Amino acid sequence: MPRLNRTFYSRATVEVARDLLGRMLIHQTRAGRIAGRIVETEAYSGFEDEASHGYRGKTARNVVMFGTPGFSYVYFIYGNYWMMNVVARPQRVEYPGAVLIRALEPVEGLELMASNRSGRPQRDWTNGPGKLTMALNIDARHDGIDLTMPDSPLFLETGQPVPDTNVATDPRIGLGRRVSEPWVSKPWRFWIANSNFVSGQ
């Protein structure tokens, strides 16, 4: 199956977040291929978006959000968890944009995932942004890599796009109280309506 290319990622962040539903996220590890179907995403777009790490400009952590579309933005939070994002924004615009992958449906490498999420039912392997990075072994090694390169260990494949009739939207989850209107209410969370693997919040 072909990888998503630069053109795919070089569009408005919110549009890409919607279009990432149904695509495949793959980590080619030494032990084998671990893959899941993307069933939930969130868009973080622009300097103005108070919920985005791009708010108030570049820092050492978020600089990749301002860079080339199709790169990964992986960061550490709450002392325990890695969050996997894909840089997505129009080209030639100095503007931060990224899509958080919030949930997957396990597809390949189920034994590896079970090992990475030991003791938990399959339903809880990848139904949250911190859980799916644990299941796929995604961490600091994967920050700032080009997901479109043929030899990158982490990449996305075209999968199967989801029709509008099967897409649901709502405001984003987990935003702090300092995030005010209109950003707190932007319907920038997308998920596949009939999926059993969306995050539980």
Place this chain on the structure above:
DNA sequence: ACGGAGATCTTCT
């Protein structure tokens, strides 16, 4: 089923 709190450490103020 649901809700609250602790864990744990990086980043930015």
Place this chain on the structure above:
DNA sequence: GAAGATCTCCGTT
């Protein structure tokens, strides 16, 4: 020094 794009455990209903 505080908050954070979260998860898990433990309590009560």
